[in-house]
Amino acid sequence: MTMMTLLTLVLCIGILISALLATYLERRVAAVISAGLVGLFASVTYVILSAPDVAMTEAAIGSGITTVIFLFALSKTKEQPDE
Amino acid sequence: MAETILNLAVIIIMIAIGLGIYRLVRGPTVVDRVIALDLLTLIAIALITMIALVTSRFIYVDVALVYGLLSFLSVLAVARYLERGL
Numbered sequence: 001m002t003m004m005t006l007l008t009l010v011l012c013i014g015i016l017i018s019a020l021l022a023t024y025l026e027r028r029v030a031a032v033i034s035a036g037l038v039g040l041f042a043s044v045t046y047v048i049l050s051a052p053d054v055a056m057t058e059a060a061i062g063s064g065i066t067t068v069i070f071l072f073a074l075s076k077t078k079e080q081p082d083e
Numbered sequence: 084m085a086e087t088i089l090n091l092a093v094i095i096i097m098i099a100i101g102l103g104i105y106r107l108v109r110g111p112t113v114v115d116r117v118i119a120l121d122l123l124t125l126i127a128i129a130l131i132t133m134i135a136l137v138t139s140r141f142i143y144v145d146v147a148l149v150y151g152l153l154s155f156l157s158v159l160a161v162a163r164y165l166e167r168g169l
Contacts, residue, residue, distance in 0.1 A: 003090050004137070007130075010097050017104055029164065033116045036157055037107065037123060043150070044127050047134055047143055055131075055146045060153055063124075067157040071164045 008048055014041040032070045039063040089137050096133060099126050117161050124154040 015038055022034035039062030046055035103126060107119040128147045135143035 003093050004134075007093060007097060010100055014100060014104055017108065021108065027113055029113050029161065030116050033113070033120050033157075033161065034107070037120060040123060040127055043146070044130055044134075047131050047146055050138075050140075052143050052146050056149050059146065059150045063150075064153040064156045068160045071160050075164060 004048060008045060011041050011045050011048070015045070028074055029071070032067060032074065035070070036063050036067040039066065089133070092133055093130075093137070096126060096130050100130075113161075113165065117158060120161075121154075121158050124150065124158075128154070 018034045018037040018041065022031045022038065025031045025034060039058055043055045043058040043063065046052075046058060100123070103119050103123040106122070107116055110116045110119060128150050131143055131147040131150065135141055135147070
């Protein structure tokens, strides 16, 4: 059981690092990728907290659809040229 | 014996998560971060399956199945955005 505690700690550190990267990165595409990773780590944390239905919804919506919608919105707004 | 092997596998998966986060933080270009996203998705699928084995609740495998079906979508969207703009 202590292994699951350590794993939860690692996943929460991953959520923290991904959220900080989504805030501080300059390229907007990289920030969108980091925001998708927050949903991924949160989904695994939901599985550890024994809520598989919430994890399934988070995997479908938070990590899959949100990234596509963000990129679609970014392609509509062209104010900074991509490299 | 089996519990020792499962704990060892969870430790190896945690090391893999650390390496993927390192590539995500250090990656100089966007392509490196896309590779890190794909790698961390694959590690998450393996980790959910491992949790289903450790806790002996096999409903968790369905979550890994949904993840495996949807994991290609975000990588494909980013690749298409970098080429032509979705």
